[in-house]
Structure formats: structure tokens, C-alpha cells
Amino acid sequence: METLTVALADRSYPIHVGRALIERGDLLLPFLSQPKAAIVSNGTVAPLYLRRLAEPLRRAGIEVVEIVLPDGEEFKDWRTLNSIFDVLLERRCERSTTLIALGGGVIGDITGFAAACYQRGMPFIQVPTTLLAQVDSSVGGKTAINHPLGKNMIGAFYQPRLVLADTDTLYTLPERELRAGLAEVIKYGLIRDLPFLEWLEHNLDRLLSREPNALAEAVGRSCRNKAEVVVADEREAGERALLNLGHTFGHAIETGVGYGQWLHGEAIAAGTMMAAELSSQLGWIDRQDLARIECLLQRAGLPVQGPLLSVERYLELMHNDKKVQDGKLRLVLLQEVGRAVLTDAAPLPEVRRAIAERSAHA
Amino acid sequence: METLTVALADRSYPIHVGRALIERGDLLLPFLSQPKAAIVSNGTVAPLYLRRLAEPLRRAGIEVVEIVLPDGEEFKDWRTLNSIFDVLLERRCERSTTLIALGGGVIGDITGFAAACYQRGMPFIQVPTTLLAQVDSSVGGKTAINHPLGKNMIGAFYQPRLVLADTDTLYTLPERELRAGLAEVIKYGLIRDLPFLEWLEHNLDRLLSREPNALAEAVGRSCRNKAEVVVADEREAGERALLNLGHTFGHAIETGVGYGQWLHGEAIAAGTMMAAELSSQLGWIDRQDLARIECLLQRAGLPVQGPLLSVERYLELMHNDKKVQDGKLRLVLLQEVGRAVLTDAAPLPEVRRAIAERSAHA
Numbered sequence: 001m002e003t004l005t006v007a008l009a010d011r012s013y014p015i016h017v018g019r020a021l022i023e024r025g026d027l028l029l030p031f032l033s034q035p036k037a038a039i040v041s042n043g044t045v046a047p048l049y050l051r052r053l054a055e056p057l058r059r060a061g062i063e064v065v066e067i068v069l070p071d072g073e074e075f076k077d078w079r080t081l082n083s084i085f086d087v088l089l090e091r092r093c094e095r096s097t098t099l100i101a102l103g104g105g106v107i108g109d110i111t112g113f114a115a116a117c118y119q120r121g122m123p124f125i126q127v128p129t130t131l132l133a134q135v136d137s138s139v140g141g142k143t144a145i146n147h148p149l150g151k152n153m154i155g156a157f158y159q160p161r162l163v164l165a166d167t168d169t170l171y172t173l174p175e176r177e178l179r180a181g182l183a184e185v186i187k188y189g190l191i192r193d194l195p196f197l198e199w200l201e202h203n204l205d206r207l208l209s210r211e212p213n214a215l216a217e218a219v220g221r222s223c224r225n226k227a228e229v230v231v232a233d234e235r236e237a238g239e240r241a242l243l244n245l246g247h248t249f250g251h252a253i254e255t256g257v258g259y260g261q262w263l264h265g266e267a268i269a270a271g272t273m274m275a276a277e278l279s280s281q282l283g284w285i286d287r288q289d290l291a292r293i294e295c296l297l298q299r300a301g302l303p304v305q306g307p308l309l310s311v312e313r314y315l316e317l318m319h320n321d322k323k324v325q326d327g328k329l330r331l332v333l334l335q336e337v338g339r340a341v342l343t344d345a346a347p348l349p350e351v352r353r354a355i356a357e358r359s360a361h362a
Numbered sequence: 363m364e365t366l367t368v369a370l371a372d373r374s375y376p377i378h379v380g381r382a383l384i385e386r387g388d389l390l391l392p393f394l395s396q397p398k399a400a401i402v403s404n405g406t407v408a409p410l411y412l413r414r415l416a417e418p419l420r421r422a423g424i425e426v427v428e429i430v431l432p433d434g435e436e437f438k439d440w441r442t443l444n445s446i447f448d449v450l451l452e453r454r455c456e457r458s459t460t461l462i463a464l465g466g467g468v469i470g471d472i473t474g475f476a477a478a479c480y481q482r483g484m485p486f487i488q489v490p491t492t493l494l495a496q497v498d499s500s501v502g503g504k505t506a507i508n509h510p511l512g513k514n515m516i517g518a519f520y521q522p523r524l525v526l527a528d529t530d531t532l533y534t535l536p537e538r539e540l541r542a543g544l545a546e547v548i549k550y551g552l553i554r555d556l557p558f559l560e561w562l563e564h565n566l567d568r569l570l571s572r573e574p575n576a577l578a579e580a581v582g583r584s585c586r587n588k589a590e591v592v593v594a595d596e597r598e599a600g601e602r603a604l605l606n607l608g609h610t611f612g613h614a615i616e617t618g619v620g621y622g623q624w625l626h627g628e629a630i631a632a633g634t635m636m637a638a639e640l641s642s643q644l645g646w647i648d649r650q651d652l653a654r655i656e657c658l659l660q661r662a663g664l665p666v667q668g669p670l671l672s673v674e675r676y677l678e679l680m681h682n683d684k685k686v687q688d689g690k691l692r693l694v695l696l697q698e699v700g701r702a703v704l705t706d707a708a709p710l711p712e713v714r715r716a717i718a719e720r721s722a723h724a
Contacts, residue, residue, distance in 0.1 A: 034688055082440055089511040094686055117479075119684045120506065120517045121597075144482065149451040155482045156518065235483075322481045324456055326396055 002220050006139065006227045008234060011159050015139060015227065017220050019212065021166035022049055022127065025056025031161045033096040033123055038065035040084060040111040041102040045071075045129050048172055053102055053127060065091045069107070074260035076106045076146050078154070084114040095119035098161070104130035104177070105137035105264060109152070112143030116158035126160045129169040131181025131215075132265050135188075135222035136243075138163050140230040146259055150320040151251040157235055165223070167215045175301075180265025182207065182300040183246075185218050187272065188225040190293065191242045194338030196221055197296075204299050241323060242340040245332045246271030249306065249355070252317035256309045269302035270358065278346055278354035279334040289337045306359035314355045315348075364582050368501065368589045370596060373521050377501060377589065379582050381574065383528035384411055384489065387418025393523045395458040395485055400427035402446060402473040403464040407433075407491050410534055415464055415489060427453045431469070436622035438468045438508050440516075446476040457481035460523070466492035466539070467499035467626060471514070474505030478520035488522045491531040493543025493577075494627050497550075497584035498605075500525050502592040508621055512682040513613040519597055527585070529577045537663075542627025544569065544662040545608075547580050549634065550587040552655065553604050556700030558583055559658075566661050603685060604702040607694045608633030611668065611717070614679035618671045631664035632720065640708055640716035641696040651699045668721035676717045677710075 001018030016027060037057060041050050046068045054064045067087050069080055088097075099122055101111035108126050115124035128138035144155025170178065182204075189197025199217075200207075206214035226243070233240040250271030254262055262270075273294060280290045294304050306314070323330040323342070329351065330344045363380030378389060399419060403412050408430045416426045429449050431442055450459075461484055463473035470488050477486035490500035506517025532540065544566075551559025561579075562569075568576035588605070595602040612633030616624055624632075635656060642652045656666050668676070685692040685704070691713065692706045 078440055078444060085509055085516060086511075089509060089515060089682060092681065092686075092689070094688075095684055096687060117516045117518060119515060120504070120519055142482070147447055147451060149448075153451060153481060154447055154479045156479060157482055319454065320451060322457055324454075325458060326456075327454070 002216070004220070004223050004227055006159070007231050008159060013159060013161050013163065015163040015165060015223050017134070017165045017167065017216060017223060019166065019168045021164050022169065023052050023056055025060055027164060028057065028125065028162070029060055031123070031125060032062065032098050034094065035061055036063045036065075036093065037098045037100055038067060038088060038091070038093055039100045039102050040067045040069065040107060040114070042069045042071040042107055045103040045107070049102060049129060049169065053100070065093060069110070072260045073106055073146070073254070073264065074258070076110050076259065078145055081110055081114055081145055084111070085118060088114075088118055093118070093122070095122050097122055099124040100127060101125070102127045102129065104128065104133045108133050108138050109142070109144050109155070112141070112158055112160065113145055113155050116143055116156035121158070123161050124158070126163045128163065128165055130173055130177050131170055131219070132177070132184055134165040134167070134170075134219045135181060136184040136226060138165065139223055139226045141234070149255070151254050153320070153322070165219055167212065167219055170210060170215055176263065178208070178210070179301040180263040183265035183269040183272065183297070183302055185222050186296060186300065187243070187245050187268070188222050190272070190334060190337060191245050191332070191340035192338065193221070193225055196225070197338060201296060204296070208300070241342045242332055244323065245334075245340050246275050248318050248321045248323065248329070248331055249274040249314070251321065252314050253306050255317050256313060257307050262307070266303050269297050270304065270306040273297065273304045274306065274354050274358045275331065275333055277358050278331070278350060281350050281354060282333070282346060285334050285336060289334075292337065304358070306355070308360040311352050311355050314359070315352070364578070366582070366585050366589055368521070369593050370521060375521060375523050375525065377525040377527065377585050379496075379527045379529065379578060379585060381528065381530045383526050384531065385414050385418055387422055389526060390419065390487065390524070391422055393485070393487060394424065394460050396456065397423055398425045398427075398455065399460045399462055400429060400450060400453070400455050401462045401464050402429045402431065402469060402476070404431045404433040404469055407465045407469070411464060411491060411531065415462070427455060431472070434622045435468055435508070435616070435626065436620070438472050438621065440507060443472055443476055443507055446473070447480060450476075450480055455480070455484070457484050459484055461486040462489060463487070464489045464491065466490065466495045470495050470500050471504070471506050471517070474503070474520055474522065475507055475517050478505055478518035483520070485523050486520070488525045490525070490527055492535055492539050493532055493581070494539070494546055496527040496529070496532075496581045497543060498546040498588060500527065501585055501588045503596070511617070512679075513616050515682070515684070527581055529574065529581055532572060532577055538625065540570070540572070541663040542625040545627035545631040545634065545659070545664055547584050548658055548662065549605070549607050549630070550584050552634070552696060552699060553607050553694070553702035554591075554700065555583070555587055558587070559700060563658060566658070570662070603704045604694055606685065607696075607702050608637050610680050610683045610685065610691070610693055611636040611676070613683065614676050615668050617679050618675060619669050624669070628665050631659050632666065632668040635659065635666045636668065636716050636720045637693065637695055639720050640693070640712060643712050643716060644695070644708060647696050647698060654699065666720070668717070670722040673714050673717050676721070677714070
């Protein structure tokens with residue numbers, strides 16, 4: 001087991017990465033403020049892991065409430081959020097009861113937001129079971145639900161008390177979800193960690209065949225990158241925005257085709273190609289860099305072009321992005337491979353061209 | 363104009379109390395991060411004050427979005443909150459757009475919570491127009507919506523950038539609302555400011571006849587009390603809970619009879635009598651103190667007994683209170699007139715007796 005720390009003064013917390021952690025009640029117990037917890041999961045993950053997480057807690061005398069939500073991005077909305085509150089109140093959960101998210105990014109985001117709001121804030125723990133959640137969404141305290149007009153529009157910055165990333169759960173992950181998670185792993189290489197990008201180029205096949213050491217390395221190194229950025233800029237006043245490479249395009253894709261059609265990581269892969277294309281048009285990276293990025297995403301089995309939406313529709317959706325300021329798009333682009341910047345300097349005609357170049361209708 | 367400060371380091375903010383402040387765009391402008399703001403109000407307050415608040419901003423080049431909600435505690439729910447998000451997104455409000463709450467406690471609470479959640483947090487300003495909002499709910503950053511099973515169950519601690527309490531707005535306030543606001547004013551005297559309680563006993567008639575100097579004194583002094591408590595204990599780890607005198611009983615009343623039937627201040631008045639009754643049963647205050655409190659509330663035209671609900675129903679509702687810990691009720695009671703304590707020491711039979719003694723079915 002490897003342990004990293006997200007160093008945020010009195011809100012610091014550990015990330016444990018390793019095998020067979022989900023049954024380790026001993027790792028969870030010190031973080032419960034009272035002998036009561038509620039686990040939020042979904043209909044896919046619960047049959048696999050809920051018992052294994054809950055039983056050791058129950059044996060230790062913890063009352064465990066179970067909340068099982070429908071599975072999918074299309075349920076990351078206020079209706080589902082409300083159903084969490086209904087159970088928490090019916091089962092008399094208190095503000096010192098701990099909420100535990102067991103699942104992927106959707107479960108982590110909605111559970112974290114529920115914890116942020118219930119009685120104005122209750123403790124919460126992340127137990128991510130997808131690659132995407134382990135390498136990205138479970139760390140850093142961004143919680144949210146979607147709005148019909150925009151991804152993750154309603155939410156809070158709210159840090160967990162503990163992240164428990166059991167890499168054994170990745171063995172039950174559908175192939176498509178594993179590949180989607182790789183989009184966020186590759187992102188760290190592109191924006192700030194060139195040696196990691198090179199490692200990924202050499203070890204992608206080991207990851208795709210789920211070799212334990214390769215998975216542990218990819219999860220650990222991604223979490224280290226994420227933790228460093230979050231500690232430097234918790235509330236996204238600056239550097240943290242760079243983690244959003246491909247996300248302004250990607251969120252437009254997810255919202256545009258309807259939540260749940262594209263997996264988040266798939267949309268991010270296509271969005272990353274749009275950002276790379278635009279960076280190349282601006283002369284920041286060259287065609288060879290572009291081909292290198294495309295090659296890696298393709299090897300990971302990820303889409304390298306967006307879906308059939310008009311360029312105008314892309315732009316309309318992108319203007320609801322949280323980074324928009326005074327009506328101007330701000331995009332994360334690549335200054336070079338391994339270094340990203342946030343900029344509002346890309347001229348709109350170039351943005352249009354990049355979208356057209358890298359989407360299905362082109 | 364009197365200016366107080368809520369001293370919370372980098373989140374400190376001023377409270378301006380005075381006459382004709384609502385048209386003072388100059389007081390608001392320095393707090394806007396971009397030339398765009400959205401004002402949230404309700405169908406009762408908007409016709410009276412929305413234009414007067416918005417016009418000076420528009421003249422200064424600010425784009426002002428107007429959001430008018432239905433009036434009443436029964437609309438302080440997820441559905442109404444969502445309708446705020448709908449407009450903010452449709453009108454392309456950004457995370458640096460400022461949200462301005464113009465109205466009473468319901469508008470302030472729901473608008474503050476919307477600001478806390480929209481794009482994970484946007485700046486917000488309180489312009490309270492009821493006595494209750496000016497003396498209590500607009501200060502201190504408690505924001506929330508109701509859940510069918512409990513008052514203010516879903517919310518956030520989220521401080522405003524500025525509170526603008528224009529006491530002239532109190533001249534359009536219905537009599538019943540003015541009286542309801544007095545319940546929270548009297549509370550400060552009971553829990554921590556005996557000289558203020560004595561002042562209220564001497565000046566209640568001036569307040570009821572809305573004498574300007576008396577109103578200014580009551581609002582200013584209440585805000586000073588509130589600010590002191592919030593600065594000492596922003597997140598309610600201790601002293602801040604004392605502001606909840608009568609609230610565990612009062613919230614049970616509001617939830618039990620249906621939101622919007624009793625005004626919040628009315629429920630707090632009856633709840634305060636239950637808390638006082640219980641304090642007297644415990645031998646902490648005597649019958650004379652009890653009569654003194656009852657007399658003041660009655661002079662203010664406030665109810666001194668709760669509605670017809672069974673004692674069991676009261677207790678059931680009270681157990682959903684945010685102060686409940688490990689299944690035990692924690693109540694704010696009076697050690698003496700002018701000094702409150704938070705305690706879980708009241709035996710259940712005494713709690714039952716106090717409720718029975720001070721509710722309509724008794």
C-alpha cells in the first residue's frame with residue numbers, strides 16, 4: 001500500500017493506493033466521528049463491493065446505512081441527490097455521520113456534494129472503484145451534479161477525510177471504462193509530467209492488460225500529480241484549471257449528446273484532440289506532437305474526434321463553461337507537450353476550425 | 363448609517379445599517395467582481411424595491427438579471443432553487459457574476475445557497491428587507507433550503523460579501539412580519555445581552571410604532587450580537603448554537619404544521635417559551651423569569667404556545683434537528699435570563715412536560 005497526503009492544513013487527508021483495501025475496516029474506522037456511516041453506491045458496483053466494505057464496519061459495531069442509486073451520468077442530477085437526502089433523513093443520519101462514496105466518478109461527485117450540503121456539511125470518504133475516479137475525481141474535493149444546460153454546474157469544493165483506492169476493483173471494470181480512465185491519466189503527462197507521458201507510451205499495453213504493478217504505478221503517479229496541483233491551488237484560482245485540458249470541449253460533448261451517451265473520459269479524449277489541434281494551429285506544438293498525442297489516445301482505444309454536432313452548437317455549449325470570464329472563453333491549451341496554459345488568446349475562427357477539424361461532421 | 367464588520371479574516375465583510383441605503387449603488391459597486399449581477403427577490407418585495415436597487419446599478423453600466431420567486435417559506439425548496447439555476451445558466455451568469463438577495467429570510471437563505479452552489483460558488487450580497495432578515499438571517503453565512511422532513515436541512519456555510527440593511531424597508535413590512543422579527547431580537551437579550559433585553563422591555567412600543575431611532579438601535583444592536591457570535595464560532599462548533607434558542611422546538615412547529623403556516627419568528631417565540639418552561643422545570647430560572655419572558659413576547663404580539671400536535675409528533679420532528687448527536691437531543695436552554703447553554707442533560711420526561719405545558723393541546 002502506498003500512502004500520499006493532500007496537504008491542506010487542518011483539512012489534510014491521506015490517499016491510500018493498493019490491493020485488497022476495500023475490506024480494510026481498520027483503515028476507515030479512525031476517520032468515523034460516530035459509530036454510524038452511510039454508503040452510497042450504484043446498482044452495478046453495490047453487488048460487487050458493498051458487502052465487502054460494509055461487513056468489517058458492522059463487525060466493529062458501526063451502524064451502516066446503504067443507499068444504492070441507478071448507475072450512469074444521466075442520474076447525476078438533483079433528483080438523485082434528493083433521494084440521498086431522503087434516506088439520510090429517514091434513517092436519522094446526523095451531521096457527524098460519515099458519508100462514504102463507493103463507485104466511480106458519478107457516485108463520488110454526487111455523494112461528495114450531498115455530504116457538503118446535508119445539514120450544511122457532514123464528513124465524507126471516497127472509495128473509488130473505477131480508474132477515472134481513482135486517478136482524478138476522488139481526489140481534490142470537487143463535487144457536483146449536472147444541469148441540463150451544463151456539466152457539473154451545481155456543486156461545492158468539499159474535501160473528503162480519506163481516499164481509499166483499491167486497485168483490485170479495476171479487475172471488474174468493463175474494458176470501456178478502463179479506457180475512459182486512461183484519458184485522465186494521459187492528461188497528467190500532457191499538462192505537467194512529460195516523463196510520465198513517456199512512461200505511459202512504453203507501458204500502455206501493460207495497463208490495458210491490467211498488470212497490477214502498472215496499474216499501481218499509474219494510479220499512484222496520477223494521484224501525486226493531482227495532489228500537488230490541488231495543494232497549490234485548491235479553489236482553482238490558477239494552476240488547477242490546467243487539469244481541465246480538453247474539458248471545455250469535452251463537457252460540451254457530454255451535454256450536447258446527452259449525459260451518459262459518451263463516458264466522461266471518452267469526451268475528454270476527443271476534447272483533448274481539439275485542444276491539441278488548436279494549440280498546433282496557434283503554432284505552439286507541431287504536427288508531429290499532434291500525431292504523437294493522437295497515437296497514444298488511439299492506442300488506448302479512445303475517440304480522437306468529437307460527435308456530429310454543429311460548430312455553432314459546440315460554441316454555444318462551451319460558453320456555459322465555468323472558466324468563461326466576461327463572456328470570453330478561456331481554454332487550456334498546450335504550450336508544448338508536457339506543459340499546459342490557460343488562455344483567452346485563441347481567436348474564435350481558430351477555435352471553430354479546431355472543432356471542425358476534430359469532429360465527426362468535418 | 364452605522365457600519366459593523368464581521369471579522370472573518372480574508373472573508374470579512376461590512377454590514378451597513380441605515381436609511382435610504384437601497385438606492386445607494388455606490389455602496390454596492392465596489393463589491394461587484396464584474397459588470398454583471400443577478401438580483402433574486404419575490405413577488406411581494408420586487409414591486410416595491412427591485413427597481414430602486416437595480417436602476418443605480420444599471421446607470422453605472424452593470425448588466426442586471428432579475429429573478430422573481432414566489433413568496434413564502436413553502437417555496438424554500440429544491441424546485442425553487444433549481445429555477446434560480448435555470449435563469450443563471452440561460453442568462454449566462456458566470457462564476458464571477460454577483461448574486462444579490464433582496465427580501466426576507468427565505469430569499470436570503472435560498473439565494474445564499476444558490477450562490478454557494480452555482481459553479482461551485484459565486485459572490486453574493488444580502489439586501490434584507492424584513493426585520494427578521496436584518497437582525498438575524500442575513501448575517502453569518504448560514505444558507506439553506508427546507509426538506510419535507512426538516513427545516514434548513516440542506517445548505518451551506520457561505521458568507522456574503524456585504525450586507526445592506528435599509529431600515530426604511532421596514533415601513534412597508536406587514537405588522538405580522540414585524541412582530542415575527544421581534545422574536546429573534548428578543549432572543550439576543552435572552553441568550554447573551556441582558557441590558558438589551560431591558561432596553562427592549564422599555565422600548566417595545568417604540569419599535570411596534572416603528573420609530574426610526576428605535577428600529578436602528580434594535581437592528582444595529584442585534585447585528586453586533588450576531589457578528590460577535592459568528593466571529594467566535596463561524597461553523598457552530600460551540601457558542602453559535604446558542605443563537606438557536608427556541609429553534610429545535612420552533613423548527614418542529616414549522617415542519618409539523620407545514621412550511622408557511624407559521625412565520626419562522628412566530629414558531630421561534632412559541633419554541634422559546636418551551637425552552638424557558640423546560641429551563642424553569644430544571645430549576646435554572648424561576649417562575650418570575652418565565653412570566654417576564656412570556657410578558658415580553660405577548661406584548662410583541664407573538665404566540666406563547668405551540669400548535670396542536672401530539673407530544674410524540676413534536677419529539678419525532680425534534681429528533682431530526684441538526685444539533686442531535688448520537689441520537690440524543692441537544693437543546694439551548696436558559697441558565698438564567700441573559701445567559702443560554704447548549705445541553706443534552708434535560709431528561710425526556712421533562713422535555714415532554716414542557717411541550718405539553720406550552721402547546722395548544724395541553
